[in-house]
Amino acid sequence: MSASATASAPPPVTGRWRTAWITGASTGIGRELALQLAARGVRVAVSARSADALADLAAAHAGITPFSLDVTDLAAARTAAAAVHAHLGSIDLVILCAGVWDPMGSWDYQAERATHSMAVNYTGIVNVLDPILPLLRAQSRGQIALMASLAGYRGIPNAAAYAPSKAAVISLAESLRPDLRGTGTKISVINTGFVATPMTAHNTFPMPQILPAAVAATRILRGLDARRFEIAFPWLLAHLANFLRKRSYLVYFWAIDRFVLPYHNSLPTSPQPTTQDANTVSARHPGEGRAPHQAAEKIAPYTNEPLL
């Protein structure tokens, strides 16, 4: 952990926050959030694992201070929270943005990858909330934003590691909201669609309505300023995802089969299984172990399947 060098005098505070802590701030959305908050005169503590990237960010604005942190380490999260609190005095806003996207499906399923996504995307938030909730309770005020995703609404193909971790984050935010009533602490969940960042840079499938990171950061801050519980965008994709979220499995899986699965064979991490692999896996689980495009062709109508 190290304090940044002063690069320029910060502009006056214009919003509701004087201080903020952002995890996952070395790149992408978290970095943009830090820069936009700092430009509003907010003193921002930024965390991630890459100390060099954090130092570069801190050099870009006097109001930004780096605190290196791997969010999967609970002891380190407690130490970092204490250091950030000591540095900022009080913490008005905490944005828990650290995350990983590991495209994984049934054909390349590995427990280690699924649990790593959960460790960063979900447990990483849990680890930082542990020291932050009592700090904000003691202040009797504060705002927390948990970064989830529209991918957390329901299960989606190629996201067997990612989607469950984001669904858990949404559930965590929903669970904490009623408990925080009357404490002065507000909680929000951020469900964004596609944003152009290093995370999505290697995706080869279509990413409808993808937004620049700076635009996403502005929309997030606008939603937090308005103290909305859920900040979901872009509008059309969010409404479509929300519509499908409330539909029966019959309708939902029909839409997935019709509009999402056909794009799967363009994914870089979707290797075509060998004949031997496919036969071996299919013998145990009929329908499994095929290349995604093959699976799409062979899917039976869901009307013939028992639905819960």
Ligand SMILES: NC(=O)c1ccc[n+]([C@@H]2O[C@H](COP(=O)([O-])OP(=O)(O)OC[C@H]3O[C@@H](n4cnc5c(N)ncnc54)[C@H](OP(=O)(O)O)[C@@H]3O)[C@@H](O)[C@H]2O)c1
């Ligand atoms: N981009 C999208 O389309 C999109 C859509 C919906 C939701 N999101 C969510 O938005 C958040 C930010 O994503 P992004 O698009 O800005 O991706 P990004 O540019 O890859 O940023 C991810 C950030 O998380 C940090 N991080 C990863 N593992 C960490 C760990 N163990 N401990 C601490 N920090 C860690 C990374 O820094 P280090 O590697 O230096 O640690 C980086 O700062 C993620 O939670 C992501 O799931 C993104």
